[in-house]
Amino acid sequence: xxxxxxxxxxxxxxxxxxxxxxxxxxxxxxxxxxxxxxxxxxxxxxxxxxxxxxxxxxxxxxxxxxxxxxxxxxxxxxxxxxxxxxxxxxxxxxxxxxxxxxxxxxxxxxxxxxxxxxxxxxxxxxxxxxxxxxxxxxxxxxxxxxxxxxxxxxxxxxxxxxxxxxxxxxxxxxxxxxxxxxxxxxxxxxxxxxxxxxxxxxxxxxxxxxxxxxxxxxxxxxxxxxxxxxxxxxxxxxxxxxxxxxxxxxx
Ligand SMILES: O=C(O)COP(=O)(O)O
Ligand SMILES: [Mg+2]
Numbered sequence: 001x002x003x004x005x006x007x008x009x010x011x012x013x014x015x016x017x018x019x020x021x022x023x024x025x026x027x028x029x030x031x032x033x034x035x036x037x038x039x040x041x042x043x044x045x046x047x048x049x050x051x052x053x054x055x056x057x058x059x060x061x062x063x064x065x066x067x068x069x070x071x072x073x074x075x076x077x078x079x080x081x082x083x084x085x086x087x088x089x090x091x092x093x094x095x096x097x098x099x100x101x102x103x104x105x106x107x108x109x110x111x112x113x114x115x116x117x118x119x120x121x122x123x124x125x126x127x128x129x130x131x132x133x134x135x136x137x138x139x140x141x142x143x144x145x146x147x148x149x150x151x152x153x154x155x156x157x158x159x160x161x162x163x164x165x166x167x168x169x170x171x172x173x174x175x176x177x178x179x180x181x182x183x184x185x186x187x188x189x190x191x192x193x194x195x196x197x198x199x200x201x202x203x204x205x206x207x208x209x210x211x212x213x214x215x216x217x218x219x220x221x222x223x224x225x226x227x228x229x230x231x232x233x234x235x236x237x238x239x240x241x242x243x244x245x246x247x248x249x250x251x
Contacts (some may be wrong), residue, residue, distance in 0.1 A: 023210055023231045024239070029186040030127060031177055031209065033195030034138035035070060038120050038216025038236075039142075039148065042067045043113035048106035049081045052098045058085040070218045071197045073139040073164035078102050089124035103141070110144050111151040117216065122155040122237035135180040139164035139199065153184055159184055172199040174207035181207070194239070213238070 046066040053060045061084060067079040078099045082090035091096065104201045130132055134157050136144060142163025149155040160183055162176040169175040181191050193204030196217025201224070202209035213229035214236070224233060233239065 006058055021176060024178070024192065027132075027190055027210065028090060029133040029135065029191040030239070031135045031137045031180055031191060031193045031204075032124075033171075033193075033200045033217075034136055034140055034145070034148070035198075035213060036196035036219075037117075038124075038136075038154070039114050039152065039213055040217075041110070041114045041148075042070060042104060045070060045077065048102045048109060049077065051105045052078065052101040053081060053085050055101045056082075056085075056094070056098060056209055058082070061085070067218050068221045071139065071199055071206065071220060072086060072166075073170055074102065074106075074141050075099055077245055079108045107144065114138055114148070117236070119235045121152075121154070121239035123240045126240040128157045133159050133184050135159055135184065136161035137163070137171065137180060137193070137203075145195045146179050168177050172202035172206070173205050176209035177203055177209055181209075194236070196224065198222065198224070198227040201229045204229075220239065 001128035017160060020239075022155070035045075042063060046063040049066050050060040061081060064144060065084065066077075066081070068209070069077050069084075075095075081091065082095060082098050088095075124134060136145065136149070137244055138156050138161070142161075142165055145161045145163055146155065149158065149161070155177055160180060164170040167175050167179060168207055170176075177191070178188065181188050185229055191207070191209045193200055194210040194214070195201065195204070196211045196214045197219045200212045201213060210231075211229040212231045212233060213227065214233055215224050215225040215234070
């Protein structure tokens with residue numbers, strides 16, 4: 001069985017890096033959020049929202065407006081868009097029509113306008129090579145995960161992925177995180193949740209994971225620091241620097 005030992009190198013850490021060091025020390029599993037953390041997907045989500053509203057003869061929001069509505073999964077995104085356009089919550093029938101049109105449009109090409117954030121490929125590859133177990137936990141519908149990971153050539157890095165409709169609960173509930181830890185047989189105390197939104201940080205805290213935030217994604221227009229993650233990074237490659245300095249896998 002594979003075990004992990006933590007090796008502290010005799011280098012002088014700056015205050016920032018000693019913070020990184022202690023947060024990741026002894027961790028074996030990193031759970032990544034998808035939208036706003038690994039991929040900038042808002043251009044495609046906004047195009048699908050606009051298409052769905054246009055099909056219903058409703059006014060269409062800007063990409064900036066849609067950015068602030070992302071985070072609680074596709075049904076809530078469509079509901080927020082319809083409520084904005086109608087200035088009142090949609091009827092169940094209208095919500096269903098809007099959702100179906102959104103899903104068809106988005107599902108046809110979920111990566112057409114979507115890009116990987118800088119350093120993502122490098123960070124995942126490095127962490128994977130170091131023997132870290134990587135999982136993906138998104139509120140995005142499960143059916144879109146595999147095509148997106150395949151398109152960006154990230155699929156092989158992940159031991160498992162969980163979508164917003166995969167289980168009975170989604171983030172900010174801790175269930176998807178606890179499910180992933182259980183499936184990988186790694187205790188929550190040795191797991192880290194990395195995400196861009198308050199839902200990632202709340203889910204991580206509730207699951208007993210260490211929480212790491214990225215400030216460049218989608219958080220309903222609020223600074224992620226307000227959610228008090230254990231650490232805020234500017235790029236995922238900072239994770240790589242830290243773990244390569246502080247952990248070493250042994251047989
Ligand atoms: O689909 C959403 O609303 C957000 O997805 P995420 O959990 O990957 O950020
Ligand atoms: Mg996100």
